[in-house]
Amino acid sequence: MQDLGINVIFEGSNLLRLLIGLWVTMRIAIVAIAISVVFGIAFGIVMTVKNTFVQIVARLYLEAVRIIPILVWLFLFYFGLTKVLHIHLGAEVVSVIVFSLWGIAEMGDIVRGAITSLPAHQRASGRALGLTDLQIYRYIIIPQAVRRLIPAAINLATRMIKTTSLVVLIGVVEVLKVGQQIIEVSILKTPSASFWVYACIFALYFIICYPISLWSKKLELKWQNQ
Amino acid sequence: MDFDFIVKSIPLYVKAAEVTLELSFWGILLSLIIGFICSLVIYYKVKLLAQVVQIYIELSRNTPLLIQLFFLYYGFAKIGIKFEAYSCAIFGLAFLGGSYMAEAFRSGLEAVSKIQIETGLSVGLNRWQLMRYIILPQAFSVAIPAIGANAIFLLKETSVVSAIALADLMFVAKDLIGMYYKTTEALTMLVVAYLIILLPISLLLTFIERKVRHAGFGN
Numbered sequence: 001m002q003d004l005g006i007n008v009i010f011e012g013s014n015l016l017r018l019l020i021g022l023w024v025t026m027r028i029a030i031v032a033i034a035i036s037v038v039f040g041i042a043f044g045i046v047m048t049v050k051n052t053f054v055q056i057v058a059r060l061y062l063e064a065v066r067i068i069p070i071l072v073w074l075f076l077f078y079f080g081l082t083k084v085l086h087i088h089l090g091a092e093v094v095s096v097i098v099f100s101l102w103g104i105a106e107m108g109d110i111v112r113g114a115i116t117s118l119p120a121h122q123r124a125s126g127r128a129l130g131l132t133d134l135q136i137y138r139y140i141i142i143p144q145a146v147r148r149l150i151p152a153a154i155n156l157a158t159r160m161i162k163t164t165s166l167v168v169l170i171g172v173v174e175v176l177k178v179g180q181q182i183i184e185v186s187i188l189k190t191p192s193a194s195f196w197v198y199a200c201i202f203a204l205y206f207i208i209c210y211p212i213s214l215w216s217k218k219l220e221l222k223w224q225n226q
Numbered sequence: 227m228d229f230d231f232i233v234k235s236i237p238l239y240v241k242a243a244e245v246t247l248e249l250s251f252w253g254i255l256l257s258l259i260i261g262f263i264c265s266l267v268i269y270y271k272v273k274l275l276a277q278v279v280q281i282y283i284e285l286s287r288n289t290p291l292l293i294q295l296f297f298l299y300y301g302f303a304k305i306g307i308k309f310e311a312y313s314c315a316i317f318g319l320a321f322l323g324g325s326y327m328a329e330a331f332r333s334g335l336e337a338v339s340k341i342q343i344e345t346g347l348s349v350g351l352n353r354w355q356l357m358r359y360i361i362l363p364q365a366f367s368v369a370i371p372a373i374g375a376n377a378i379f380l381l382k383e384t385s386v387v388s389a390i391a392l393a394d395l396m397f398v399a400k401d402l403i404g405m406y407y408k409t410t411e412a413l414t415m416l417v418v419a420y421l422i423i424l425l426p427i428s429l430l431l432t433f434i435e436r437k438v439r440h441a442g443f444g445n
Contacts, residue, residue: 067424069382071396072416079403080413158288165290169389176296183300191304198301202293209288 005192009200014182018197021178022204025164028095028172032164033157035096036103043104044111058108065105071166073098078170095167099160106156114149115141147223154216158209165205175201231411235402239419242398247423249312249394250381253319257380258373260320261327268328269335279328286325292386294318299390315387319380326376334369335361367438374431381424395419 009015047058065073078094081087089097118141126136168176179197186193264279286294295318298309309317338361346360388397395416402412 067428068417068420069385069396071385072420075396075399076413076417079409083409162288162290165292166386168292176293193304195297195301195304198293198297202289202297205289205293206285210284213284213288 005190005196008182008186008190008193008196011186015200017178017182018175018200018204021173021175022201022208024092024172024174025167026161026208028092028099028167029157029161029164031096032099032103033160035100036107036156036160037153039100039104040107041111043108044115047108047112048115062105062109065102070098070102070163071169073102074166074170091167091170091172094170095164095172099164102163103156103160106159107153110149110152110156111145113152114145117148118144151216151220151223154212154219158212158216161209161212162205175204227414228408228411231406231408232415235398235411235415238398238402239395239415242393242395243419243423245392246381246384246394249315249319249384249387249392252316253323253384254377254380256316256320257323257327257376260324261329261331264324264328265331265335268332283325283328286321287329291318291322291383292389294321295386295390311387311390311392314390315384315392318387319383322383323376323380326379327373330369330372330376331365333372334365334367337368338364370438371431371435374435378424378428378431381427382420385420 009018043058046054047062049055068076074094077098078089078091082089082094122140122144123136126140131139165174165176168174179201183194183197190196264283267275267279270276295314298318298321299311299314302309342360342364343356346356351359384394385396388394388400391397399412399416403409406412
């Protein structure tokens with residue numbers, strides 16, 4: 001029985017259904033990552049502003065997002081916020097909002113780190129040459145900061161992809177839910193279905209995340225030596 | 227806000243917080259042990275074992291804890307390997323955390339400069355003494371911030387174990403929402419509980435990090 005168990009993956013449209021389920025989480029991850037990159041860069045630049053009030057607010061936002069587990073944030077938005085504000089938000093919308101808020105905070109911190117880690121003489125030299133603020137950013141800060149932040153940003157993207165697996169817990173029908181449905185249907189025919197289905201989902205996540213982490217590691221090594 | 231309800235639910239949360247803390251404690255402890263051993267295997271480039279460890283690290287770092295737990299808990303049960311939810315959760319946390327801790331230790335070990343090692347060898351230390359007196363003290367001070375961050379990460383990840391029916395903080399909040407429809411109260415208590423646990427630990431780690439920063443050579 002056991003060696004035949006793997007067939008459950010290839011029966012009917014099961015594999016296709018799993019892949020469609022996976023696409024649901026990927027879609028959430030991709031949208032959230034896109035939003036995080038755009039607004040995260042802006043947030044990171046804001047964090048470098050030398051204004052105590054701005055820095056305190058930014059710090060509070062970052063620490064609040066960091067210290068509470070993402071699953072709790074999902075619950076807060078899905079069950080809490082909707083009840084308090086008397087609005088209805090779909091689980092997918094809530095997921096995108098929560099993951100974007102998280103991504104913006106983390107991306108902002110990466111950008112801030114990349115900018116402030118540049119030696120102060122870089123900025124001063126630019127100033128001495130008579131460059132304007134905009135030119136200093138365009139020709140000195142950004143080209144150097146980008147190299148420092150891209151590996152970390154890619155890492156953040158894999159973390160976000162992995163963490164989107166949590167959305168099943170607020171009721172998004174994604175790969176894990178589809179997996180459970182397949183297991184329930186085939187439980188009598190193939191008792192070992194759950195092993196193979198979960199192994200398959202495990203492998204799917206690995207196939208997506210592993211190349212991305214390899215890529216980030218490669219970039220990191222390449223830019224470290226320059 | 228129904229404050230009577232909140233007061234009545236406090237014992238439930240305290241009990242759940244104990245579960246969360248207990249799981250985290252064992253998970254972090256095992257992660258540290260696994261991570262330390264794995265990092266040494268990679269550092270000394272032990273034949274074959276180093277490759278196995280590398281595969282484990284990649285597998286564990288590139289898959290979500292939720293999927294690892296489901297695979298362990300529901301998947302393995304069907305091929306005859308049954309875990310209780312509790313040990314399954316600890317095992318899952320250790321599986322995930324081990325690789326993160328290994329990376330933290332490894333980056334610490336690699337940060338120890340060659341000159342240090344050569345100096346140690348030239349004054350006649352053997353391999354064990356070199357590890358004990360030269361490499362480890364410096365590696366630790368470099369690795370501490372990452373280890374601390376990983377510990378907090380693992381503590382937060384325990385929120386996922388409610389998915390395999392363990393009565394942690396997350397589970398209790400879900401239960402109260404489901405049974406009494408006291409959403410606001412249950413969620414407020416949940417956030418408060420996590421803050422009570424995580425804030426002091428996070429502050430403590432910042433403090434420790436500042437202390438060990440002076441331990442590096444040349445500072």
